Amino acid sequence: MLGSLNQIKTEFIEIGKRLYDKGFVPGSSGNISFKAQNEILVTASGCCLGELTEDDIITVDPDGNLPGRHGKPSSERFMHTEIYKRRPGINCIIHAHPPKSTALSVAGVDLKAPLIAEAVVTMGEIPLIQYQTPSTLELATLIADNFIDHDAVLMANHGATVCGKGLKKTFYKLETLEFLSEIYIITAMLNNRNEIPQEKIGELLKIREKMES
Numbered sequence: 001m002l003g004s005l006n007q008i009k010t011e012f013i014e015i016g017k018r019l020y021d022k023g024f025v026p027g028s029s030g031n032i033s034f035k036a037q038n039e040i041l042v043t044a045s046g047c048c049l050g051e052l053t054e055d056d057i058i059t060v061d062p063d064g065n066l067p068g069r070h071g072k073p074s075s076e077r078f079m080h081t082e083i084y085k086r087r088p089g090i091n092c093i094i095h096a097h098p099p100k101s102t103a104l105s106v107a108g109v110d111l112k113a114p115l116i117a118e119a120v121v122t123m124g125e126i127p128l129i130q131y132q133t134p135s136t137l138e139l140a141t142l143i144a145d146n147f148i149d150h151d152a153v154l155m156a157n158h159g160a161t162v163c164g165k166g167l168k169k170t171f172y173k174l175e176t177l178e179f180l181s182e183i184y185i186i187t188a189m190l191n192n193r194n195e196i197p198q199e200k201i202g203e204l205l206k207i208r209e210k211m212e213s
């Protein structure tokens with residue numbers, strides 16, 4: 001277990017760097033979590049995800065509390081713990097502020113329309129939830145309720161959150177979400193946007209069902 005915990009921490013550091021290098025978590029924004037058995041690892045409050053060290057990865061209990069341990073976990077951790085309670089099958093959550101997805105959230109746009117096959121297969125419909133103050137229980141509850149039926153959620157005037165199995169696969173989902181947002185914005189500039197035909201959606205949803213989160 002110790003070996004695999006070290007491995008997970010190494011992966012946290014790698015994924016944090018990729019998120020930062022991609023511009024998905026400017027400054028000290030964003031947070032990553034991973035559920036390992038009855039504990040949740042979450043990034044520390046106020047740290048830059050591009051410069052994570054092992055000390056910046058804090059262990060909390062399933063309610064987000066620190067059982068007598070050191071460190072200051074992200075204030076947005078309750079969003080993560082509430083999602084895990086509603087989605088027992090997933091073990092990773094990434095919350096970020098990718099510019100194009102965040103721009104859509106500011107514009108009040110959701111990504112429910114089927115535009116790109118890969119996005120439909122990996123995430124399905126992506127809703128936009130109304131604005132709530134960051135780090136509040138209201139935000140944690142609202143976003144977690146939306147994750148019951150979705151793998152990715154846009155958060156109005158804030159950013160985006162994705163869930164999945166494994167740190168890398170969850171990171172790839174966020175990357176696909178940002179790509180989808182970019183395509184949405186470019187097609188707005190082209191003043192034309194064709195959706196995937198309705199009669200073809202069923203085939204994609206069948207592939208989605210076969211895939212793991």
Ligand SMILES: [Zn+2]
Binds near residue numbers: 029030076097158159
């Ligand atoms: Zn945030």
